[in-house]
Every structure is written in structure tokens, then in C-alpha cells.
Amino acid sequence: MKKSLLLFILSAGIVFSSCQNEKVSNNDYKDASLTIEERVEALLPKLSLEEKVAQMRIFHANIGVEADANGSLKLSEKVIEKLKLGIAGIKNPGEHMDPVSAAKFNNGLQKHIIENNRWGIPALFVTESYNGVDAAGSTRFGRPLTSAASFNPELVNRIWDVVGNEARLRGMHMCHSPEADLVRDPRFGRMSEAFGEDTYLTTQMVVNAIKGVQGNYEGLGKGTHIGAVAKHFAGYGQVLGGSNFAAIEISPRTLIDEIYPPFEAAVKEAKTLGIMASHGDINGIASHGNPELLTGVLRDQWGFEGYVVSDSNDIARLFYFMNVAESPEDAAQMGLEAGIDIDLYAEDSYAYLPEMVKKNPEVEKLIDRSVRRVLRTKFILGLFDNPYINIEDVKKGVRANSSLELAKESDLESIILLKNDNKTLPIDKNKTIKIALLGPLVTENTQTMFESVAGEQVKFVAEKGFHLTDEKGGAPKLLERDENAISKMVNMAKKSDVSILFLGGDEFTSKEAFFTSALGDRATIEPVGAQDELIEKIKALGKPVIVVLKHRRTLAINTISDKADAILDTWDLSEFGDESTAKIIFGEVSPSGKLPVTVPRSIGQMPFHYSMKEINYKKGYLFLEDGPLYPFGYGLSYSNFEYSDIKISNSEMTSGSEIEVSVTIKNTGKVKAKEVVQMYIKDVKGSVTRPDKELKGFEKIELNPGESKTVSFKITPDMLKFTGLKMEKVLEPGDYTVMIGTSSTDYKQTSFQLKK
Structure with a gap:
């Protein structure tokens, strides 16, 4: 028995030593000529269970990633120990440094990470963006709700293009932004992080923000931009009482028709690399433990291929705050099964996964699923081939005159x-x-x-x-x-x-x-x-x-x-x-x-x-004037705009056709000015109660004094679809009103009929 045990120990030692040398001998995953999927599949089997779990965790730099008096890398013992296994990512390294110092610092940090884990796997450095890159020395833009007031998606795209570029130049790779949820309750303290109350406006802004920050996706692999993490999926802005962490009550129909579209567009149109789950629940089901939401809707319906990250410590909170898990291990299991790939910050959730696999080996299949998504992201960003920042580029690129303008x-x-x-x-x-x-x-x-x-x-x-x-x-x-x-x-x-x-x-x-x-x-x-x-x-x-x-x-x-x-x-x-x-x-x-x-x-x-x-x-309130103080879409000018000649190309429409509606706008004032022309549609009769009106198009135009312009909008069948009686998307025949004007309450209108 003793001899057999000794032989086992020796053979185990040989295997371990062999694994140590695999970093040199088995580098097929480093072959840039392979596809990303091939490289992921070449690397994944090499990782030990502990190394896999390390690729599912992000910690904050404030636990011991700092610079010494000379600006050189200084790591706590806790961080050094963590990085031996590699890491999915680190939040906000170098956030208080100027961009050049941050780039040098993050190069040093990345070098340490690559050289001190067996397979040389780089880490994702993660930031956020509310007024531009959330770090010292970056161009400070207005907050998202401010830029939404521009009603100019192309402008938002250019802003976030700068954000993505400035973030990458300081050594960052992912951004826990933009906010794709709607904000309709001004009690909520995080209101300005989002793009407003409207589904269509938010969708246009989110798509352009993500395309901008990701360099239209092409900038990811080129090393010029960072990946977006659209958040918080889903309904986070609808917390009861406007109170953070409160319950969220959204009707299934509202969820599908109003809350989901910006996230769906973030996935399908903008190709966001990441999604962050919501702190809250949806009608009693905690979002971090909701497989129907994070896998059924996000992946099976929409085809999302990126990674899902928890919000801060929220997997563990399934146990000690949401009270829907029986134990910390149960919380980790729920998060993993639901589709959370990365655990943000916690030491009491995914840290338990290696022990959980010993009790239930099937858990490793779910771990592999998540690790694939994380590794895929790192390959997309080109971090295995070009993990460092050129410092000369930083000096020229951050706070460029064009960005300030x-x-x-x-x-x-x-x-x-x-x-x-x-x-x-x-x-x-x-x-x-x-x-x-x-x-x-x-x-x-x-x-x-x-x-x-x-x-x-x-x-x-x-x-x-x-x-x-x-x-x-x-x-x-x-x-x-x-x-x-x-x-x-x-x-x-x-x-x-x-x-x-x-x-x-x-x-x-x-x-x-x-x-x-x-x-x-x-x-x-x-x-x-x-x-x-x-x-x-x-x-x-x-x-x-x-x-x-x-x-x-x-x-x-x-x-x-x-x-x-x-x-x-x-x-x-x-x-x-x-x-x-x-x-x-x-x-x-x-x-x-x-x-x-x-x-x-x-x-x-x-x-x-x-x-x-x-x-x-239908009814107002005693002792209060009816209506809003100022309506959605409202805003005056130093000039005056006259709307006239609203026309529709056809008074009838079918499920297989489109129609066009147009209006002429004239600047009748004395100064050159811009106007946001807004199109709203009202479903006059529906099988379920319908919105009073919905924004379905807008265009910002500029006119000289006396100048006129005809603005046209296409009305498509998709614009008219909604979730019907059987909770399926329907296109119902009937009468529709089209309103085009300067706000949601000041417009010209016409109508059409949708035929079977």
C-alpha cells in the first residue's frame, strides 16, 4: 500500500511538473491563424478547475492593486495569490492616475498577470462611463440623460467613440455601461445614468453608444476600443418607490414591449460584448437566479454570445438578501444555472465552485460554458496577441482637441x-x-x-x-x-x-x-x-x-x-x-x-x-392642474417652426407593405436653428389596452431663416406589433393615428388603416 501510494504521489508530481511545462510546449491557442472558437477550445481543456473558476471572477483594484511612490506596481499578498491562477478581470485599476501613468501602470499589471499564471492568460481591466471614462484625466462629457436630450443618435455615437478610445488608451478593455433600462421615476437616484423614459429613444441612444464605445465592433480586435456591458438586465429602473434594491413589479406585457427592446437591440444590432444582470427581481424572481431571463430570453431568443456579469456581490445576495437561496453554495448554483458567467467582487459565491464540483461533477459543464464566453471575449479584444498599450498613442489620443470640442x-x-x-x-x-x-x-x-x-x-x-x-x-x-x-x-x-x-x-x-x-x-x-x-x-x-x-x-x-x-x-x-x-x-x-x-x-x-x-x-387630481408641467419631447428655440402639409403615401397598409408619412417644416424666425421633428403613432383600438401614443421616429434638422424642409418617416409593420392577448407578438388590423410635431403634445396628425 505504501509503495503504491508513493508511486501515485510521484506520478502526480510528474503530471504537475508536466503541466507547468505545458505553457512552453502546448501553445496552439496562441496561434493567431486559428479562429477564435478554435483557440478557445484549444485553451479550455488545459485549465485546472481552479484556473477555470478564476476566469469567472472580477475583483476591485482597491483590495491591493496600487502604485508605489515611484508609480511602479505594488500588489498586496492577497492579490498576488489570486493572480497565480489568472483572473477574469480587475475593476478600475489606475482610475485615479492621469492617462499616461495609468497606461504604464496597467501595462505593468497586465505583464505581471500574464507572466504569473500558467497559460499567460491576460485579464480584462474594467471601467464605467457616466460622464465619459470614469477615471482621472479623461474628457468629461455630459451624462447619458443629458445627451439623450440632444435627440441626436449620431452625436451620441461620436461621444462614445471617444469614450471607447480613451478607455483603451489607458489600458481598459470593458465598460460596465451603457444603461439600457428606462427611467420613469425621478425618486430614483441613478436616473441620469440612463437615456430617459421612452423605449424608442433609449433604443436609438443605446445602440449608438455601444457601437461607438466598441468602435463599431471592429475597434475591439484592433485595440482601439473597449467592449460594452449593457445594464441592468432587466427593469432595474422600475424599482418600487424609486428605492434602490426594492422589488420590481412589471407586467409581462410591459416587460416585453417596453423594457426589453433596448437590450434586444444592444445584442442584435450593436453586438454588445457583455450584459450585466439587474440587482432586482422581476415579479418575484430574482434576476441573478432567473434562467428564463438570462438564458431563455437573452441567449435562446436573441442569440447573445457574450458574457453575463453579476452586479456587485449579487450572486451571494440571492442567499443573504433576496432570500431565495438556501445557502451560499445554493446561491452560486442558481447564478451558474441561470447564466451568470462572471461573479463581480464576491468572495462568498463562485469561490465555492471548486468544492461544489467535488460533490457534483456535473457542475463543471456549466463552468466550462461560462469560461468559454470569457475567453472568447479576451480573444475578440486581441489581448492574447497584443495585451499592452503604446504609451506614445496615449499622449496623442486622450483629451485631444477634437474630443474637447x-x-x-x-x-x-x-x-x-x-x-x-x-x-x-x-x-x-x-x-x-x-x-x-x-x-x-x-x-x-x-x-x-x-x-x-x-x-x-x-x-x-x-x-x-x-x-x-x-x-x-x-x-x-x-x-x-x-x-x-x-x-x-x-x-x-x-x-x-x-x-x-x-x-x-x-x-x-x-x-x-x-x-x-x-x-x-x-x-x-x-x-x-x-x-x-x-x-x-x-x-x-x-x-x-x-x-x-x-x-x-x-x-x-x-x-x-x-x-x-x-x-x-x-x-x-x-x-x-x-x-x-x-x-x-x-x-x-x-x-x-x-x-x-x-x-x-x-x-x-x-x-x-x-x-x-x-x-x-381619464381623471386628474383634486387641487392639482391636469397634465405635466412640461411634456416629453418639449423644448423651445430662439426661432419659430411652422409645421404644414402633413401627407401620407397611402391611407391603407398591409402586413407586407410600408407607408410613408411626411410633413413640411419652415423656419419662420430670424435665426438659424435646429428642430427635432418627432413622429408618434397611436393604436386607436386594440385587443389589450394600448399606450396613448408611442414615439416611433425622430429627425433633427437645421434650417436657415425662411428655409423649409420636408421630413419623411417610414411606417413599417414591425412598428405596430405588440404583445397581444395570448402573450405573443401580434399585428392587429384597425385604425392608427400618426402625429408629427415638435413635442408629444404639439403636432399635426393624419391616419391610416391596417388591413388584414
Whole structure:
């Protein structure tokens, strides 16, 4: 027995030694002439079980990936031990470094990873993008909801092309963005991460964002762009009460017809490399343990071939938070069977997989399925053949002048003119005038940026006055009313000809509510603090009051809307936001943004989006004016646009035909301006209750004074399909109304009939 045992140990040692040398002798997976599938299948069998599981885990760089005083790589013992087996990826390495330093650092980190796992498997370095690359020294663009206000998908594509390129240049490979979910509840602190309330608008923006960040897919293998991870699948923005981590109740019909399409387009049209699952549940089924969602819909129906990553620690939370798993191991099994390929951050879920395989060898088949998807992604990105960044490229490519100009262009197309009584705007900068820049959203650069635009005739004074909160990161608290600050601003307004008030909210009044004690959602949506009081007192002076509204969630701005002479809704612009706002105020450019969300009068109206069912509009509320404060798609201009001659190519349509509808738009004003022409369709009678109207097309055009243009839209059968009585997509014969206009409530209309 002892001799046999010794022989076994010796033979095992020989096998282990042989495995160590396979890195040198069996490099067929490194043959770039093979297909990606062939390379994956050549590499996968070589991996030990522990090495496979390592390819299913991502950890955050904050556990011990840092630079020493000289900028060189410094790893904790914990990280060194992890990397011996390889790793799927690391989140945010070098995020606080300038781009060149980050590229050097990430080259060093990747080199360590490749040289210290048996098969030289590179890691994915992962970032996010809300205002451009979420890392120091990158071009700072407006947030997604801001750019959605541009109604310009091509512009969004160019923005995300820069994001993808700047991220790759600092050594990143994947991006946990964009947000493909709809946001319809302004209580939700993460509202500005998405593209708005509408399915069609969100779909167009998401497709263009993904194509941009991935370099139209071609940029992945060339090493110029990164892969997208569309999130959060699905319905994450529909949490009850707008409260992060709350339950999600969506009717199956709404899920299919309204929530799914942006994700489906992300997969089929944009070829997103990744999908992130939602924190929440869908009608009681936790998304991270939902095989019907993550495999049945995503893969079997839509043909998704990329990887699915968990949201932070969410597989383990199936056990200790969602309470749908009996144990941590059960949670890991549920996530694996559902189709989660990568476990983000956790040490208490997929870390258990090697032990689970010992008890149930069949589990390894599911592990192999996931590892194939991860390895495939790394081959698509070209990391086995070209894992490092050329530092000279970084110096030329990050924050290029063209990127900075693009940030300004995006601002100018995204700013929305909500109100302009008595043509308060634009202000003539050739007249001698004194302007007070006042309010809690004034920044240290606001006056300088306004001065750079206005020139010498216009004089400015600026005063922030007060902060909205104590600006504590976790759970900020509102500050007490500051009488001295208010009085100081009122006195400055008295001595000025015009006051521009910077009001709304900031990154502390609307943010992600993390799992711990951090808060970011709100129960009310009025502007916080003494902002309403401030505008009332300054308006009482009898001088023009302009409001620049900065915010990351929709606000019920009833007082502001009533008192202000003009309102510019800027959401959250780029690093040049105040400069761009000044250009609009002084008339260098006419505003052309449109609301990507409905602005309610009160939180009590929620849910409240333009495409609700027609029956939702039957009754209003006691003591509240009916309708929204501002409707979806709304936005004024310094010019005027006349819509006329709406025409339809045929009053009848069949399931095998298309029709065309057109309208003529004329610029009847005195300045060159852009207009967003919007097409909505209403199904007059349906077998199930139908939306009041749905956006089905839009086009942004530019017209000189007196110029006219005819804009045409195709209406296809696919536009008219919906989920019918039997929960199957149907195309129902009947009457349809077509509306083309400047917003969801201001349009010309015609009709057609769909025949059998």
C-alpha cells in the first residue's frame, strides 16, 4: 500500500511538473491563424478547475492593486495569490492616475498577470462611463440623460467613440455601461445614468453608444476600443418607490414591449460584448437566479454570445438578501444555472465552485460554458496577441482637441429652453449690462466661463450663497436655511440688471444608493433647501430672472417655472457646461434640446410618462392642474417652426407593405436653428389596452431663416406589433393615428388603416 501510494504521489508530481511545462510546449491557442472558437477550445481543456473558476471572477483594484511612490506596481499578498491562477478581470485599476501613468501602470499589471499564471492568460481591466471614462484625466462629457436630450443618435455615437478610445488608451478593455433600462421615476437616484423614459429613444441612444464605445465592433480586435456591458438586465429602473434594491413589479406585457427592446437591440444590432444582470427581481424572481431571463430570453431568443456579469456581490445576495437561496453554495448554483458567467467582487459565491464540483461533477459543464464566453471575449479584444498599450498613442489620443470640442458640441445640442417669456433670451452682449450669477449651483469656474463668452461690455458678479447639503458622501444631510447668504444674493441682484440663478440639484442630492448605509434616492422631487425662496425674493425686485437648471433627476420646478422669465434646463453637462450655457444665453447658438422625460407637477402623479395607457388620463387630481408641467419631447428655440402639409403615401397598409408619412417644416424666425421633428403613432383600438401614443421616429434638422424642409418617416409593420392577448407578438388590423410635431403634445396628425 505504501509503495503504491508513493508511486501515485510521484506520478502526480510528474503530471504537475508536466503541466507547468505545458505553457512552453502546448501553445496552439496562441496561434493567431486559428479562429477564435478554435483557440478557445484549444485553451479550455488545459485549465485546472481552479484556473477555470478564476476566469469567472472580477475583483476591485482597491483590495491591493496600487502604485508605489515611484508609480511602479505594488500588489498586496492577497492579490498576488489570486493572480497565480489568472483572473477574469480587475475593476478600475489606475482610475485615479492621469492617462499616461495609468497606461504604464496597467501595462505593468497586465505583464505581471500574464507572466504569473500558467497559460499567460491576460485579464480584462474594467471601467464605467457616466460622464465619459470614469477615471482621472479623461474628457468629461455630459451624462447619458443629458445627451439623450440632444435627440441626436449620431452625436451620441461620436461621444462614445471617444469614450471607447480613451478607455483603451489607458489600458481598459470593458465598460460596465451603457444603461439600457428606462427611467420613469425621478425618486430614483441613478436616473441620469440612463437615456430617459421612452423605449424608442433609449433604443436609438443605446445602440449608438455601444457601437461607438466598441468602435463599431471592429475597434475591439484592433485595440482601439473597449467592449460594452449593457445594464441592468432587466427593469432595474422600475424599482418600487424609486428605492434602490426594492422589488420590481412589471407586467409581462410591459416587460416585453417596453423594457426589453433596448437590450434586444444592444445584442442584435450593436453586438454588445457583455450584459450585466439587474440587482432586482422581476415579479418575484430574482434576476441573478432567473434562467428564463438570462438564458431563455437573452441567449435562446436573441442569440447573445457574450458574457453575463453579476452586479456587485449579487450572486451571494440571492442567499443573504433576496432570500431565495438556501445557502451560499445554493446561491452560486442558481447564478451558474441561470447564466451568470462572471461573479463581480464576491468572495462568498463562485469561490465555492471548486468544492461544489467535488460533490457534483456535473457542475463543471456549466463552468466550462461560462469560461468559454470569457475567453472568447479576451480573444475578440486581441489581448492574447497584443495585451499592452503604446504609451506614445496615449499622449496623442486622450483629451485631444477634437474630443474637447465634441464635449462642447454635445452641450449645445442638449440644453433645453423650457421658458422664454417676452424674449428674455438671448441677451445682447453688445450692450453694457451687469449680470449677477447666483445660487447653489454656481461653481468656481462659472464667472470665468461666462466672461470668456460675453466679452468686455458685460460685467459679472458671482455668488454661490449656500450649499444644498453637507456634502457627506454616504448620506448627505440638508443644511439649515442661511439668511445671510440669501440676503447677500438679493442685494447683489438689486445692483444688477439681470440675475441668472443656478438652481436644481447636484451629485449629492441624486446618486446611487449603495447596499450599505449610502443613500441617494428621494421621497420628494421639489428643489431642496431655500431655492424657491431665493427666486421668489429676487423676482420681487422687478428685474429679469433667468434660471439655469442643473440636476441629475427630474425636479418638480413649479415655483421656478412660475417666477422665472426664462429657464434653461441643462441637466448635467460636460466640463465646459457653463461656457456652453453662456453661449446659449448670449445667442451664439439657438437651443435645440428636447425633454427625454416628462416633468411632473408633483411626485403624487407618479407613475407619469407620456406613453402611458390612454385610460390613465381619464381623471386628474383634486387641487392639482391636469397634465405635466412640461411634456416629453418639449423644448423651445430662439426661432419659430411652422409645421404644414402633413401627407401620407397611402391611407391603407398591409402586413407586407410600408407607408410613408411626411410633413413640411419652415423656419419662420430670424435665426438659424435646429428642430427635432418627432413622429408618434397611436393604436386607436386594440385587443389589450394600448399606450396613448408611442414615439416611433425622430429627425433633427437645421434650417436657415425662411428655409423649409420636408421630413419623411417610414411606417413599417414591425412598428405596430405588440404583445397581444395570448402573450405573443401580434399585428392587429384597425385604425392608427400618426402625429408629427415638435413635442408629444404639439403636432399635426393624419391616419391610416391596417388591413388584414
